Amino acid sequence: MKIVGISAFYHDSAAALIENGEILAAAQEERFTRKKYDPSFPKNALTYCLESTRTSYNELAAIVFYDKPLLKFERLLETYYAFAPKGARQFWHSMPVWLKEKLFLKNIIFTELTKLMPCNKKDINLLFSEHHLSHAASAFYPSPFQESAILTIDGVGEWATTALSQGNGQEITIIKEIKFPHSLGMLYSAFTYYTGFKVNSGEYKLMGLAPYGDPTAGRVSRFVDLIYEHLIDLKDDGSFCLNQEYFDYCTGLKMVKESKWKRLFGFPPRKPESEIQLEYCDLAMAIQKVTEEIILKLAQETKRLTNSSNLCLAGGVALNCVANGLLLRKRFFDNLWIQPAAGDAGGALGAALTGYYLYFDKKRKANPADSMQGSYLGPQYYVSDIEVIVRQHGAVYERYGWDELYNRVADLLAEGNVIGWFQGRMEWGPRALGNRSILADARNPQMQKKLNLKIKYREGFRPFAPSVLYEDVKEYFEQGFYSPYMLLLDHVHSQRRNPLPEGYYAMSLKDRLYYPRSDIPAITHLDYSARLQTVHKETNPRYHELISAFKAKTGYGVIVNTSFNVRGEPIVCRPDEAYNCFMRTEMDYLVIENYLFDKTRQPEWTLKKDGGYQYG
DSSP: OEEEEEEOSSSSOEEEEEETTEEEEEEETHHHHOOTTOOSOOHHHHHHHHHHTTOOGGGEEEEEESSOHHHHHHHHHHHHHHHTTTTHHHHHHHHHHHHHTGGGHHHHHHHHHHHHSOOOGGGOOEEEOOHHHHHHHHHHTTSSOSEEEEEEEOSOSSSEEEEEEEEETTEEEEEEEEETTOOHHHHHHHHHHHTTOOTTTSHHHHHHHGGGSOTTSSHHHHHHHHIIIIIEEEOTTSOEEEOGGGBOTTTSSSSBOHHHHHHHHSSOOOOTTSOOOHHHHHHHHHHHHHHHHHHHHHHHHHHHHHOOSEEEEESGGGGOHHHHHHHHHHTSSSEEEEOTTOSHHHHHHHHHHHIIIIISOOOOOOOTTOSSGGGBOSOOOOHHHHHHHHHHHTOOOEEOOHHHHHHHHHHHHHTTOOEEEEOSSOBSSSSOOSSEEEEEOTTOTTHHHHIIIIIIOOOTTOOOEEEEEGGGHHHHBSSOOOOTTSOEEEEBOGGGBOOOOTTGGGSOHHHHHTSOOBSSGGGOOTTSEEEEEEEOTTTOHHHHHHHHHHHHHHSOOEEEEEESSOTTSOOOOSHHHHHHHHHHSOOOEEEETTEEEEGGGSOOOOOOSOOOOOOO
């Protein structure tokens, strides 16, 4: 039995295909269209899922959409009514779109499907899952647990913004919900907006900025107090209410009422791309602390309601790796599992799984190693695709045997080179996990600056993640978490740290950033933290072999791993995009499968911008 799941029309559109509960393929539309967070119908992602599994529509038992548009429309109408007349402007702004498109979503989906493949809509079993049920299903069904508590937190689905649930076998029961307009995701996004980043994409920048706050001064704690006093009323069970007098997302076209926030915190919203002052760092640290406290209280309540020793997480807030690491350290639960595509893209997978286990009432037996296959669920490319690049651009390469390649690339990394590493199937989710990655030596004190300014073209304060051999993780990090999907924060071991200089917190952001804090400085953030990925021979043998070769040469089983893209663009999907990115940046070498491209030997590059394309 094959089932397709789809998420679309908000952000992070995606498609996923399962067969008898096994995940065969999954991908986000942005990787094909090259439009970051593309919200459009995922025609390219769906085509990939169908073609790579040789599936036609008449073989599908169902196509499942990840939420229920009519319930969402009901929420919008009731919200506008409740806040009337304040919401008139937003009402007239959004209603034409809803009336023209989203109320007729079923017809739109059928129309898009027939464009891709001739079919009779009467033969298509189109189902709709609720938003937070899709998130819960994406977290629980692929997890290694036969029974588990489930916590899903995001901006908003239809009505729910947070759901506390329990999974047992094939069943998922939603026990308790927090509903719109009270939303932890919206609260965090409001601070994302106020600190000068883009909502629905800049939240991870806010998380990365938080450690630049000064915990030794009183401003952070004062901001925390102001947040609790004026913005949010938090109860012991994790439930909360947001004071809508300070927010504008219900009735206006902005996240916050800027004049009120300026009076509250004493400074205006930061202009995007402007220099980041210390008060914004302290504000970022304050909201991160508040977010962590709310998540901990919600987790404790979920534990109380379910009495489970396991916890599964999904929803956009589950991508907050700082909170995830803290939650695991608190040991409320013995085991924690997080859906790698925790945001709306993951809803496509969850929708397909709800169709299989709940609609079709199929039995489930958990896979002790989880069912995500390392999250390598996207397209794979072959020698013929690489040869197209060679012919098109006159590219110069060397081709190696695999063992020879690992040793050659390990040497290049140890010499301080930056390597584009393109292997196998593309990752599912927002993290590069060693198949669409840019790699470097974590020991190099200049590497963070080089990667940010010359490769990624992004803000200098942004940290980089380590990929570490799982068998060596406790040599480098305090907790030694099992973290194959780069969703947990750990701290560099104390014996590897350098002491901070006197007056450290009075130093400028730039001076603090480039002070070497450990013997692996390129991945050590300001608070000695790192968002680590543990690399496992079972799920990614090539990546494991490369890091092992690097360890044999240097004694270090850890390297820098950042996503293979530049700022503002999605992670590369195809070999031609990898070569394009390689040539447009100051990357030194590119590896696609066992082909090695040396930048110094390539012909002059004239193409400046990636173009969109269709899959196939």
